[in-house]
Each structure stands twice: as C-alpha cells, then as structure tokens.
Amino acid sequence: MSIASLTTSEKPEPTSSREILPDEVYEQLLSQTSRARKSAPIRHLLHLESCPNMLSMLAGKPNPEVFPYVSLSMTVRSPNPAIDSSLNEIVIKDEDLSVALQYGITSGVPELVKWLTEFTCRIHGCQDDEGWRVSMGAGSQDLLYKAFSALVDPGDAIFVESPTYPGIIPLVHSLKCNIIQIPSDAEGLNPSSMASMLENWPEDKPLPKVLYTVPFGSNPTGTTTTLARRLEILRLARKYNFFIMEDDPYFHIYYGDFPRPSSYFALERKIDGPLGRVLRFDSFSKVLAGGLRLGWVTGPERLIKAIDLHNATSIMCPSVISQMMVYKLLQNWGIEGFLTHATHCADFYRQKRDIFEKYSQKHLTGLAEWITPNASMFVWMKLRLPESASAKTVKTVTEGEGGDSAAFLEHKALEGGVLLLPGECCYIDGKKGCQVRLSFSVLSEEEVDEALGRLAKMLRSKD
Ligand SMILES: Cc1ncc(COP(=O)(O)O)c(C=O)c1O
Known part of the structure; x- marks a missing residue:
C-alpha cells in the first residue's frame, strides 16, 4: 500500500443525480503552484488514527499529561439576549479537552465540520452528495489567500468587484495577475460591463478564471447584489467558464428586504446546469468573535483539497481550541439557536x-x-x-x-x-x-x- 493511496478525503464519491463538473475541469483550473503541491506525509495519514483498534506511533504529538489545562469553561449568552438574558455555563473537559489541546486534522474538528455540513444543506438548500465539502480555516482571510494561490497563476485574468474589500488588494497584487475591475452600484455587482467585455474578449487571450465578489453587504459599499444580477453573473460564469469566489462574511448580517437573494452556492442548485462553479467563504468573525480566527470554505472537493494541502504545510490545522469553543456552543444552541442568534445580530x-x-x-x-x-x-x-x-x-x-x-x-x-x-x-x-x-x-x-x-x-x- 503506498502512502499516496491513503486519501485524506473524508467524503465519499458524489452520488447526486445532478450533473457535477468533472475533476479535469479543476485540474486545468488549478495554479501551477497548487498542482505541484505534495501532501505533507504526517498530515496525510493523521485521520487514520481514528480507525478502530489503531495504535498510532505516527505523529510527534506532545503528551497532554504535561499540559497545565485541566478544564476550560465558558459563560455564554442565550442566542437572543434581547429577549432572554440568561447565561449558560459550558465546560470543555475530558475527551473534548484532549481534542482541544492537541494538534488536529487539517480540514477541522470532524464534529464541527459535520455540523457545518448539515447547516450548509439547510441554509443553501443543497445535498451533501453533490461533490462539495466544508473545510475549516484560520479566518476567511487566510482561506481567501489560499484559494487565490490555488487558482491564479501570474498573468491569469481575474474579475474583482470594484470597489472591493481592501483586505484582498495587496493579496491579488502579489499574484501578478491581470485584474479586471467590475463596477458595483446600489444593486451590487453590475454584470453588464462584464458581459460586454466577455463578448469582445480577444480570441488569443485566455478568459478570466475567477470572479471575486462580496454578495451581501459588500465591504466597502454595504450593498447586496440583487437576485436578477446574481442569476446573470452565474449565467456568464457558465457560458465563459469562470468560477465564483463568494466571500460572504456578512451573510448573517443582512437586514434588507425579504426574501433575501439566494447565495451563489444555493442559486447554482436552483437552475439547470452542472454544479461546482462556486467556492464559498464564511466566517465566524462577525457573529461569534473575530478573535477566534475561524472561517470555513465550502466548494468542490478538488478545490477544497488544494486549500487543505496548503494549510497542511502552513498552519497544519486551525486552532483546535477555537474550533472546540465554537462546536460546544453550536452543539448547545443547535441550528435553530444559531439562526436565532444570527437574526439578533442582523437586528442589532x-x-x-x-x-x-x-x-x-x-x-x-x-x-x-x-x-x-x-x-x-x-x-x-x-x-x-x-x-x-x-x-x-x-x-x-x-x-x-x-x-x-x-x-x-x-x-x-x-x-x-x-x-x-x-x-x-x-x-x-x-x-x-x-x-x-x-x-x-x-x-x-x-x-x-x-x-x-x-x-x-x-x-x-x-x-
Ligand atoms: C469581505 C471580507 N472578507 C473577509 C474578511 C476576513 O474575515 P475573517 O475575520 O474571517 O478572516 C473580512 C473582514 O473584515 C471582510 O470584510
């Protein structure tokens, strides 16, 4: 058995009846750096430690007996403190504490990943057998950095919403790519200039690979892209074969008219055509705490794997203490509790x-x-x-x-x-x-x- 044959993917092959973009599409999309990236051997094997009856001598894990922490306790508010001021004590101890204090799996604490997978299915109306998965990161900023590195080579063309989130400007400049600004207005990103640009795109030049956009409450304009525009942008993405990087930290801080527009990730599923064109970035920063430094990325398995491989050689895994703090809270609240909290944040x-x-x-x-x-x-x-x-x-x-x-x-x-x-x-x-x-x-x-x-x-x- 070769090490390479031991896949780190936790998800089975897609079984959905929906058409899903084939792996070759992503292989062609990935940057040269990403294609050349090898798996980190220990990280690659680490998930096998949880196999039944396995005695692991694999990793250089420090022995928790020398760690000084005996238990961690948090006092948390109810999901909506405006109507319920009670406080709740959550203690992280025993097995949960051992997990929290140790190095973890690169893609995240499995229970938290499972919670977020169910949450994604509920919020974005998708099934978990459609070739996508969730992976944790050290905030969405870090995940964005790794996603751009995974997708963009010097000289590639990319679309970026204009004006845009200041945090990505130094990042995209460092990629030495051809950045095409797409204007936004009170209705969000405007696809009309993108459409005419694409119609007249020179035949000898490769088309743009990705679009970066903040669809809800764009930073800096505070505007939300309308449903009609999202549909047009998705139609263009399919016609001209570009991918949508949906950076959505303000999804839960939407206080505009309802029904709210669907996310691009959800919209893909609502219209005919193959799935797998959207990479979605969520963050706990705005609704739980920025200091947790936790975000998650959702998208096609091959692209998530590219980000995981990068994480495996940089941060190894996002802070497991942060993940455990979040998981215990979400477990306590349940999906309904989290949604109540999100509504409270939006009202605030x-x-x-x-x-x-x-x-x-x-x-x-x-x-x-x-x-x-x-x-x-x-x-x-x-x-x-x-x-x-x-x-x-x-x-x-x-x-x-x-x-x-x-x-x-x-x-x-x-x-x-x-x-x-x-x-x-x-x-x-x-x-x-x-x-x-x-x-x-x-x-x-x-x-x-x-x-x-x-x-x-x-x-x-x-x-
Ligand atoms: C549009 C946008 N994307 C990403 C981030 C970074 O979020 P995180 O704290 O999860 O890294 C921010 C933070 O302000 C933001 O406004």
Whole structure:
C-alpha cells in the first residue's frame, strides 16, 4: 500500500443525480503552484488514527499529561439576549479537552465540520452528495489567500468587484495577475460591463478564471447584489467558464428586504446546469468573535483539497481550541439557536444603521451623498470636499474625481478628530476620488452624532 493511496478525503464519491463538473475541469483550473503541491506525509495519514483498534506511533504529538489545562469553561449568552438574558455555563473537559489541546486534522474538528455540513444543506438548500465539502480555516482571510494561490497563476485574468474589500488588494497584487475591475452600484455587482467585455474578449487571450465578489453587504459599499444580477453573473460564469469566489462574511448580517437573494452556492442548485462553479467563504468573525480566527470554505472537493494541502504545510490545522469553543456552543444552541442568534445580530446592526442614517441626514445633508446599506457595517459616501483641502494638495486633487479623500483625511479630518477610510484604499488601481468608507459598528449613538458633526464641520471649514 503506498502512502499516496491513503486519501485524506473524508467524503465519499458524489452520488447526486445532478450533473457535477468533472475533476479535469479543476485540474486545468488549478495554479501551477497548487498542482505541484505534495501532501505533507504526517498530515496525510493523521485521520487514520481514528480507525478502530489503531495504535498510532505516527505523529510527534506532545503528551497532554504535561499540559497545565485541566478544564476550560465558558459563560455564554442565550442566542437572543434581547429577549432572554440568561447565561449558560459550558465546560470543555475530558475527551473534548484532549481534542482541544492537541494538534488536529487539517480540514477541522470532524464534529464541527459535520455540523457545518448539515447547516450548509439547510441554509443553501443543497445535498451533501453533490461533490462539495466544508473545510475549516484560520479566518476567511487566510482561506481567501489560499484559494487565490490555488487558482491564479501570474498573468491569469481575474474579475474583482470594484470597489472591493481592501483586505484582498495587496493579496491579488502579489499574484501578478491581470485584474479586471467590475463596477458595483446600489444593486451590487453590475454584470453588464462584464458581459460586454466577455463578448469582445480577444480570441488569443485566455478568459478570466475567477470572479471575486462580496454578495451581501459588500465591504466597502454595504450593498447586496440583487437576485436578477446574481442569476446573470452565474449565467456568464457558465457560458465563459469562470468560477465564483463568494466571500460572504456578512451573510448573517443582512437586514434588507425579504426574501433575501439566494447565495451563489444555493442559486447554482436552483437552475439547470452542472454544479461546482462556486467556492464559498464564511466566517465566524462577525457573529461569534473575530478573535477566534475561524472561517470555513465550502466548494468542490478538488478545490477544497488544494486549500487543505496548503494549510497542511502552513498552519497544519486551525486552532483546535477555537474550533472546540465554537462546536460546544453550536452543539448547545443547535441550528435553530444559531439562526436565532444570527437574526439578533442582523437586528442589532439594523438599529446601528438606522442611527447612522439619522445622524448622516442631520449633519451631512448637502455635504455628502451615500447609499444606505442593507447588510454589514459600512456606508460608502461621496463627500463634497472643501476647496481648502484641495488647495493643499493641488496635484493629487486634480487627479481625483471630486477631490481627494485621502488628502482630506490627512489635512483636515484627522485634525478634526475623525478617522475614516479613504475610498482609494478600496480600488485595485488606487483610484483617487471623494469617496470614503465609514464603519458604524462600534460607535455609540452619542459618538455617531459627535463624529458626523465633526466630519460636517471639517467639510464646511474654509481654512
Ligand atoms: C469581505 C471580507 N472578507 C473577509 C474578511 C476576513 O474575515 P475573517 O475575520 O474571517 O478572516 C473580512 C473582514 O473584515 C471582510 O470584510
């Protein structure tokens, strides 16, 4: 028996009656680095330790008898503390503690992966025999980094929503690929420019491989892509053979109209055609805790395997203590409890959004224009920048549409005691302009009133 024949895949072969993209499609899609990546031998064999009657001398696992931790206890709120203020004590001990304190399987604690698989089936209306699986990662940022590395070679063309999540800009630049920005507006990502670009794509150039998008409450615009647009984007993906990287940390912080649009992962299943074109990124950061550093990726087995192989040689496995903390909570709450909690989070941010909107209208009417968000924690604003800020930065201001919000930040806003993100940080090409991203997640009502009042004063200032 060769080591290579011992597969680490925990899932059986797909049995779904739905057509699924064949493995060759993914082999061609993968980057050269990813195709060349070998499995880490110990990681590759580690799952076999759980076989019945196995005595393992495989890994250099430290003996837990020398670990000082005897039990871990957490006091947790009810899923909706707004209506039930009771607290619950959860203790991680015995076998669970041994698992939590030890190195774990690269793809994640199996019980947590199983929970998330059932959750995915429930939320996205899919079956677990359709050639996809879930794998854990050290936050979705790290999973995105590994997914981009698995898919993109230097010189490849990729589509990126514009403006986009600032956290991926240095990442995609480092890939030395051809990044094509696709504009978004109040209805989210707009497929029309993508369609005309693809129709006129030069025959001698390979088509774009992937689209990166944040479909709910986009960071930085706070907008959600409409169902009609998602369908059109999926239709284009199938016609022109690109894959959709659906980065969805704000899925549970949607407070717009219902029914909410389906995720791309769910939508694939609702329309005819082969499955396997969507790689989905979820995060516990926004609804449980950012410090857990836990996210999960869902998608075609071959692409998940490519990410797992990378993880096996970098982090080895995401923090098992974090995974156990999350699993014990989810086990205690159940899927219903988690969904109740998610609704509570969305209500919380809706109230924050309403407060921000109220004070934006009070202070900034006539001084700024903005799109009212329907998910997440960001407002994208176009500021009417003062002449004086322009005068100090004549050179850059003439380059930017409506002025230069970075210069405004440097020369006016900071001095006035307000910190915000200049719009240029959200454009792949660093395009200057009068846009800014404002985050309304942590300020109290009084602080929002004060902050937007200060911003208005600096926008009016003639100094
Ligand atoms: C769109 C988007 N993707 C990914 C992330 C990173 O999430 P995580 O904390 O899971 O790494 C963030 C965090 O702000 C985000 O806004």
